[in-house]
Amino acid sequence: MLLLNGDEVRKAFPVTEAYRVVAEVMRRYSAGDVVQPVRTVLGPGCDGSLFAAMPCHVTGESDSGYGLKAVLHAPGNTNRDLPTHVGVVVVFDPETGQPLAMMEGAAVTALRTAAASAVATDALALPDAGDLALIGAGTQARSHLLALREIRRLRRVRLWNRGNARAKEFLQWARTHTDIDIERMNSPAEALCGADLVCTTVDTTEPLVSAKDLAEGAHVNAVGSSVPGKRELSADAVASCSAFVDSREGAQRESSELAAPIEQGLLPADRPLPEIGEVLLGRHPGRSGTSERTLYKSLGMAAQDVASGFAIVQSAQRLGIGTMTDFTG
Template sequence: MLLIDRATVRQVYPMNRAIEVMAEAMRRYSGGLVDQPLRTILRPESDSGLLGTMPGYVQGEELAGYGLKAMVLKPENPARGLDLHIGIVMVFDPDTGVPVAMMDAGAVTAIRTAAVSAVAADALARPDAGDLAVLGSGVQARSHLEAMRLVRPLRRVRAWSRTAENAQAYREWAAKKLDIEVELVATPAEALAGADLVCTTTSTKEPIVEAADLAPGAHLNAAGASFADHRELSSEAVARSTFFVDSRQSAESESGDLRAPLAEGLVGPDHIAAELGEVLLGDHPGRRAAEEITIYKSLGLGVQDIMSGFAIAEAAQAQGHGHRFTLD
């Protein structure tokens, strides 16, 4: 079994490769080639954190087999200089079941989440979209900026964060690593004004995106607020949009952004237009009009981690990276 650290994950799994793999992952999921239960969340009353597990089985000629992601979320970690999410992704040989590789889940999640958002933006955003608003300044805000530039030429980037220090660090990182100038703004509304491409990457429990702030024709990737009691989008913003998801089952069970307007009666059970995989398979046309507002709600699926895990393991082995560990 290969042990693959964070730096190696990032080295062998560049964003352009991840976008290709994630497009195939979404096609397989919506095409019925994936067996996976809803993720299991364990929240002990005696602890501030939680444990999430996401097992699954993926069919296909490549990047297929059993896999598992297990992650612990610890709210205190950022103050300790650690990631909020800590965990592992494991993949198993499809023939023998022998563990093939175990790797840092935080790095996998950072890349694959943004890569799926890039797939969604490429499928749903207007061809001329390029005025990007980023809400948040953490790991996902960085990886989403890296991903968005690969699917649309960015003519302007504005970012908002609750913490001025984090926002400034984000701006400096973007200039140094990506040669992209980021304008920092004081409110979400300022970032959203006129933006035709939006990425929300926060862990807020209260909406930060209002319907009136969304420009006609905008596409929004809602990649934060991954739990039923978290929301980034107001109910009116969801109701005004054509709403796409990674998984109907997951969104209906776990998305606070969808469950709130459903409970308020602003949208009906049929408000989900399609899964992203259904758009990629040609079962839904996606965007129908230039002025239409589209939202892609990303909760994260085990298939994304599993197929990423196999791709990373293959690349690490081919390039001679990782530490080999024998179970015998």
């Protein structure tokens, strides 16, 4: 079995490859070539921790087979200077069933989540969109900046983050790793003013984005609040957008963001929730006009992790990176 740490995952899975793999698996999911139950989430309620297990099978000529992702949200790690999301992705040899590889899950999650947002942005955003608002300054904000600059020319990027230290770290990182000048704003509304691309990456129960803050024609990737009870966008903001999802089944069961406008009577319960894969397959037209606001509500799918895992293994083997261990010995 091949073991891969976070740095090795990032080396083996560049942004362009992540885009290719995630776009293809979103097509496969909407075409019925993925077996994926809605994730199992455990929360004891005593410390705010959550544990999620996500198995699946992906059918296809490449990047396919059985795999799973297991992730633990440990909020106390903030005070330990450790990641709050800890996990692994495991994939199994399609022929023998033996464990093929285990890799650091947070790196896979960051790369495939940003890739999915890039796929959704490419499919739904206006062709000339390039004024980006980043809400949040953590790992997902970094990965989204790198992913979106590959599919749109970013004319302007504005950042808002609640904490001063992390915002400064983000700006320093951006100066080192990109040639993009980032403007730091004092409020989410300031960052969002006139932005035609939006990425919200904050784990929060209190919405940060209202309908009045969103520009006409904007495309929003909402990725930070991915469990029930968490919301980045207010009900009126969601209601003002045409919403798209990665998995309709998962979104209907897990997204408080999409449920809120229905509960408040702003939208009907039978509101359509087209999948990005359906847009890519030509089964849904996607955006219908230049003034239409579009929303990609990202909850993440095990299929994205597993397909990415198989692609990462192949790349790591070509590069000769990772550590081999005899799992059966």
